[in-house]
Amino acid sequence: MMGIEWNDIHASPERKRQFFGVVYFFVLTFVTGIIGLFLPIYWILNGNWYLLLAYAAWYYYDRKSPKRGAYRQSIVAIVRRNPMVKWFAEYFPVRIHKTADLPPDRNYLIGSHPHGIIGLGINALFLSDKTGLDESFPGIRFNVCTLPVNFYSMLRREFVLASGYIDSSRESIEYVLRDSGEKGRAVVIVVGGAEEALEAHPGKHILTLKNRRGFVREAILTGSNLVPAYSFGENDAYDQMENPPGSKLRKFQEFMKHYTTMSPPVISGRGFFNRTFGSLPKRSRIDVVFGAPIEVQMNDNPTKEEIAALHEVYLGNLTQLFETNKEKFGVPKETKLQFV
Numbered sequence: 556m557m558g559i560e561w562n563d564i565h566a567s568p569e570r571k572r573q574f575f576g577v578v579y580f581f582v583l584t585f586v587t588g589i590i591g592l593f594l595p596i597y598w599i600l601n602g603n604w605y606l607l608l609a610y611a612a613w614y615y616y617d618r619k620s621p622k623r624g625a626y627r628q629s630i631v632a633i634v635r636r637n638p639m640v641k642w643f644a645e646y647f648p649v650r651i652h653k654t655a656d657l658p659p660d661r662n663y664l665i666g667s668h669p670h671g672i673i674g675l676g677i678n679a680l681f682l683s684d685k686t687g688l689d690e691s692f693p694g695i696r697f698n699v700c701t702l703p704v705n706f707y708s709m710l711r712r713e714f715v716l717a718s719g720y721i722d723s724s725r726e727s728i729e730y731v732l733r734d735s736g737e738k739g740r741a742v743v744i745v746v747g748g749a750e751e752a753l754e755a756h757p758g759k760h761i762l763t764l765k766n767r768r769g770f771v772r773e774a775i776l777t778g779s780n781l782v783p784a785y786s787f788g789e790n791d792a793y794d795q796m797e798n799p800p801g802s803k804l805r806k807f808q809e810f811m812k813h814y815t816t817m818s819p820p821v822i823s824g825r826g827f828f829n830r831t832f833g834s835l836p837k838r839s840r841i842d843v844v845f846g847a848p849i850e851v852q853m854n855d856n857p858t859k860e861e862i863a864a865l866h867e868v869y870l871g872n873l874t875q876l877f878e879t880n881k882e883k884f885g886v887p888k889e890t891k892l893q894f895v
């Protein structure tokens with residue numbers, strides 16, 4: 556109708572459920588942040604000082620959680636039972652593929668690539684106990700790193716912690732992988748971050764990784780094995796406005812990133828009512844492939860050369876993982892992984 560593909564109100568219950576899952580995820584990622592920022596202002600305007608003070612006291616008491624492995628495992632386990640995340644994963648669908656075991660007698664630092672617009676694949680696996688992560692890697696407890704800005708606004712902060720996210724600082728990563736003294740822990744870092752989100756165009760496989768060695772250093776400092784993971788299809792879920800390096804749009808985005816730590820990609824997927832245009836992701840499959848762990852020796856004081864050498868090995872293994880799996884997941888033979 557009118558040249559627009561409208562969402563089908565006669566879709567099967569299964570598809571409706573999946574769509575509901577996507578809307579739920581959208582509310583979590585965007586709407587909770589906005590509510591969390593405006594609620595305190597609303598309280599102030601209405602003179603609800605006692606609510607504000609009570610929250611401030613809680614915030615102070617709980618301030619270390621983002622750097623101390625998030626909330627307790629028992630709380631995270633309850634949040635991960637939420638069936639809506641499974642519906643969300645089925646929408647694309649998101650599938651997990653492992654190429655090797657991760658024995659639980661060690662710790663792991665997992666690099667997840669590419670970031671995509673919002674990391675749909677890795678988040679769908681992590682946020683639910685029904686999307687295959689736990690079955691694939693028994694005995695491993697995962698924490699995904701996210702930008703500290705996600706712990707600033709109220710309610711969103713608590714939700715993110717209860718889901719098991721930790722902040723992406725060194726202190727936070729070192730706590731989980733070393734200072735906790737536990738084994739069978741895995742920290743996932745979406746290494747390319749906000750900068751790589753600006754490279755998330757359909758059919759493109761460009762990783763902001765050439766000069767990012769901090770995660771390799773953390774692996775050495777904590778003696779954690781490095782695991783590369785690649786999400787095929789991650790970049791296909793949204794269209795993004797052209798923003799080649801040097802363009803006006805890219806310059807503006809880099810300016811924003813510099814001041815807010817967040818980059819604003821100009822995206823389009825599908826809408827709530829309109830299948831042609833909107834901010835929800837498109838239905839396109841995402842296959843997350845976990846590579847084999849790279850053995851890392853613990854060292855409190857690695858040299859630049861040692862870090863660079865391990866970084867080289869990691870890039871090589873990641874390229875290998877991409878090459879051996881790409882055609883299975885619809886990437887043309889001639890497409891190469893690029894590091895910038």
Ligand SMILES: *[C@@H]1O[C@H](CO)[C@@H](O)[C@H](O)[C@H]1NC(C)=O
Binds near residue numbers: 826828829
């Ligand atoms: C649906 O998308 C088209 C662009 O493809 C746009 O022109 C139209 O305004 C959108 N309609 C709604 C209701 O969002």
Ligand SMILES: *[C@@H]1O[C@H](CO)[C@@H](O)[C@H](O)[C@H]1NC(C)=O
Binds near residue numbers: 847867868872
């Ligand atoms: C990683 O790369 C190194 C060489 O750079 C190689 O020896 C090793 O077998 C690779 N590991 C995997 C799992 O591909």
